[in-house]
Amino acid sequence: xxxxxxxxxxxxxxxxxxxxxxxxxxxxxxxxxxxxxxxxxxxxxxxxxxxxxxxxxxxxxxxxxxxxxxxxxxxxxxxxxxxxxxxxxxxxxxxxxxxxxxxxxxxxxxxxxxxxxxxxxxxxxxxxxxxxxxxxxxxxxxxxxxxxxxxxxxxxxxxxxxxxxxxxxxxxxxxxxxxxxxxxxxxxxxxxxxxxxxxxxxxxxxxxxxxxxxxxxxxxxxxxxxxxxxxxxxxxxxxxxxxxxxxxxxxxxxxxxxxxxxxxxxxxxxxxxxxxxxxxxxxxxxxxxxxxxxxxxxxxxxxxxxxxxxxxxxxxxxxxxxxxxxxxxxxxxxxxxxxxxxxxxxxxxxxxxxxxxxxxxxxxxxxxxxxxxxxxxxxxxxxxxxxxxxxxxxxxxxxxxxxxxxxxxxxxxxxxxxxxxxxxxxxxxxxxxxxxxxxxxxxxxxxxxxxxxxxxxxxxxxxxxxxxxxxxxxxxxxx
Amino acid sequence: xxxxxxxxxxxxxxxxxxxxxxxxxxxxxxxxxxxxxxxxxxxxxxxxxxxxxxxxxxxxxxxxxxxxxxxxxxxxxxxxxxxxxxxxxxxxxxxxxxxxxxxxxxxxxxxxxxxxxxxxxxxxxxxxxxxxxxxxxxxxxxxxxxxxxxxxxxxxxxxxxxxxxxxxxxxxxxxxxxxxxxxxxxxxxxxxxxxxxxxxxxxxxxxxxxxxxxxxxxxx
Numbered sequence: 001x002x003x004x005x006x007x008x009x010x011x012x013x014x015x016x017x018x019x020x021x022x023x024x025x026x027x028x029x030x031x032x033x034x035x036x037x038x039x040x041x042x043x044x045x046x047x048x049x050x051x052x053x054x055x056x057x058x059x060x061x062x063x064x065x066x067x068x069x070x071x072x073x074x075x076x077x078x079x080x081x082x083x084x085x086x087x088x089x090x091x092x093x094x095x096x097x098x099x100x101x102x103x104x105x106x107x108x109x110x111x112x113x114x115x116x117x118x119x120x121x122x123x124x125x126x127x128x129x130x131x132x133x134x135x136x137x138x139x140x141x142x143x144x145x146x147x148x149x150x151x152x153x154x155x156x157x158x159x160x161x162x163x164x165x166x167x168x169x170x171x172x173x174x175x176x177x178x179x180x181x182x183x184x185x186x187x188x189x190x191x192x193x194x195x196x197x198x199x200x201x202x203x204x205x206x207x208x209x210x211x212x213x214x215x216x217x218x219x220x221x222x223x224x225x226x227x228x229x230x231x232x233x234x235x236x237x238x239x240x241x242x243x244x245x246x247x248x249x250x251x252x253x254x255x256x257x258x259x260x261x262x263x264x265x266x267x268x269x270x271x272x273x274x275x276x277x278x279x280x281x282x283x284x285x286x287x288x289x290x291x292x293x294x295x296x297x298x299x300x301x302x303x304x305x306x307x308x309x310x311x312x313x314x315x316x317x318x319x320x321x322x323x324x325x326x327x328x329x330x331x332x333x334x335x336x337x338x339x340x341x342x343x344x345x346x347x348x349x350x351x352x353x354x355x356x357x358x359x360x361x362x363x364x365x366x367x368x369x370x371x372x373x374x375x376x377x378x379x380x381x382x383x384x385x386x387x388x389x390x391x392x393x394x395x396x397x398x399x400x401x402x403x404x405x406x407x408x409x410x411x412x413x414x415x416x417x418x419x420x421x422x423x424x425x426x427x428x429x430x431x432x433x434x435x436x437x438x439x440x441x442x443x444x445x446x447x448x449x450x451x452x453x454x455x456x457x458x459x460x461x462x463x464x465x466x467x468x469x470x471x472x473x474x475x476x477x478x479x
Numbered sequence: 480x481x482x483x484x485x486x487x488x489x490x491x492x493x494x495x496x497x498x499x500x501x502x503x504x505x506x507x508x509x510x511x512x513x514x515x516x517x518x519x520x521x522x523x524x525x526x527x528x529x530x531x532x533x534x535x536x537x538x539x540x541x542x543x544x545x546x547x548x549x550x551x552x553x554x555x556x557x558x559x560x561x562x563x564x565x566x567x568x569x570x571x572x573x574x575x576x577x578x579x580x581x582x583x584x585x586x587x588x589x590x591x592x593x594x595x596x597x598x599x600x601x602x603x604x605x606x607x608x609x610x611x612x613x614x615x616x617x618x619x620x621x622x623x624x625x626x627x628x629x630x631x632x633x634x635x636x637x638x639x640x641x642x643x644x645x646x647x648x649x650x651x652x653x654x655x656x657x658x659x660x661x662x663x664x665x666x667x668x669x670x671x672x673x674x675x676x677x678x679x680x681x682x683x684x685x686x687x688x689x690x691x692x693x694x695x696x697x698x699x
Contacts, residue, residue, distance in 0.1 A: 021641055
């Protein structure tokens with residue numbers, strides 16, 4: 001059997017994970033990690049040129065192509081950031097080389113699991129991949145072995161496992177609903193087959209299944225009130241992992257949810273998933289926006305901001321329609337790029353200052369101007385101010401909703417404005433005012449951060465027509 | 480399917496729910512583990528019977544995994560961990576046993592109402608299995624929220640996974656891939672748990688999750 005590009009984006013990370021697990025010497029391992037991530041990214045780019053055929057296990061369509069490229073790109077830039085991040089952690093003795101071997105192997109394992117979840121054509125396989133991704137991140141969140149890291153990892157493990165268990169129950173119910181129409185055996189779990197026949201499925205069973213899937217995968221997306229693991233996991237793990245969690249893993253869980261939403265959309269008698277998603281999205285936006293005001297830890301603060309943005313994305317997908325779907329996709333891409341850039345900056349800032357407490361960090365723009373202004377730009381982008389891409393996507397979400405449900409727009413905009421106030425209030429202290437804490441110059445890698453911010457800025461000013469048509473195709477696919 | 484075959488399958492699945500109820504009121508860790516072993520044993524029997532009734536040989540593998548792994552290896556290993564940690568004392572329940580049992584009955588009634596109502600088209604055995612499976616899942620969740628001890632939370636989670644296996648076997652012809660993955664996930668979960676228990680112990684001198692709560696992420 002020849003290996004096509006779909007196989008390759010699974011094979012490269014899994015082989016490198018095995019290699020990294022046995023390779024001593026963290027410097028070399030960090031380089032290999034970058035090379036592997038770059039190779040995966042380049043392979044995923046080739047999907048544009050040659051489209052491998054979808055089979056019973058793997059699938060490629062316009063929807064997951066967007067997700068795959070986003071995932072492999074941020075996976076690559078984060079691996080570059082990670083190399084300079086762990087260099088500092090080794091120097092101050094927070095991590096030992098033995099832990100780093102484990103860390104790098106787990107990083108590639110996570111990449112493998114996320115890619116598998118994205119290309120899986122089998123809803124069982126997709127579930128397994130999300131589970132593996134959860135377990136690898138649990139292990140990485142707890143890697144510092146501090147009290148907080150252990151609490152965060154335990155909480156993440158228990159809540160994540162329960163979520164994933166509910167998702168499996170939902171998956172089994174989907175199979176049960178499909179069995180009379182599709183027949184027994186493997187076909188009953190192949191997504192493309194399921195979508196073809198979904199119109200004949202028993203709607204009542206499908207409804208119950210979707211509720212379980214929404215609760216299960218929704219826990220992984222971090223929707224309020226199922227978000228409790230998210231701030232802890234982001235704050236206590238290594239910062240590259242926070243970047244990957246926020247930028248990618250939340251998207252992967254959302255992708256799983258979208259696949260099932262598409263299946264329900266085919267069945268006219270089943271409930272419309274939209275209102276459920278709209279409600280959970282709005283609750284997340286408002287809740288996370290209010291929570292931003294009382295944060296003392298800078299990484300936790302941006303974790304809550306991730307909940308807010310996932311809320312906006314789920315809200316927009318829930319509204320549905322070509323325009324709202326387009327806006328949601330754009331917002332997802334923009335949020336992933338911006339939030340990981342913010343975590344790159346925050347990671348180096350926490351290393352320079354030796355703390356994550358907002359109260360102990362001050363005057364960054366005078367002590368470390370490049371990092372400080374980098375973070376400032378990131379924050380300006382994330383709150384949705386022009387000229388960055390998030391302004392455009394939020395504008396599209398709001399304007400497309402306003403035509404159909406003005407009242408929901410009021411709530412959404414209120415949430416966005418509250419979040420803007422909260423973030424600026426906290427970040428203002430960190431950026432300006434008295435310089436506090438250590439003022440050593442940072443040995444940082446600025447390239448990943450400014451690459452991301454540059455892309456977000458570019459998207460805000462000019463979206464290439466290729467991208468627009470690509471996103472429009474996906475938006476149509478989502479219905 | 481003859482009515483005797485149906486009755487036996489029904490009996491075994493029902494016993495699984497009963498075993499879940501037994502776990503609810505165990506207030507000692509060893510006793511809880513023993514009931515969990517019983518739970519997994521009943522699951523193995525139930526899956527084995529389904530394999531015979533459905534003439535699906537791959538289900539025998541699932542039954543064997545449940546028997547060897549969940550009913551023997553995990554309970555024995557957890558026994559040893561508990562002994563090593565010296566925590567074979569009483570489990571504190573967050574709310575009283577009476578209330579917990581009432582809540583459990585409510586959850587079972589809920590899953591019956593939900594599942595039997597949405598599956599009128601499916602065959603009788605699959606319907607009953609799904610309803611029982613959902614009860615076991617919900618009771619597992621109840622065990623997890625009413626316990627504060629990390630070990631008993633883990634046991635609650637594993638009983639929840641047993642419910643998922645029951646659901647998967649009830650869904651006739653479901654590919655083996657899922658059952659293997661469930662077993663696999665328990666394996667990994669168990670490794671993770673093992674590492675964690677020791678790390679938590681190392682840090683807090685206790686596996687009471689309340690000790691964790693003192694170290695909230697939001698510190699000053």
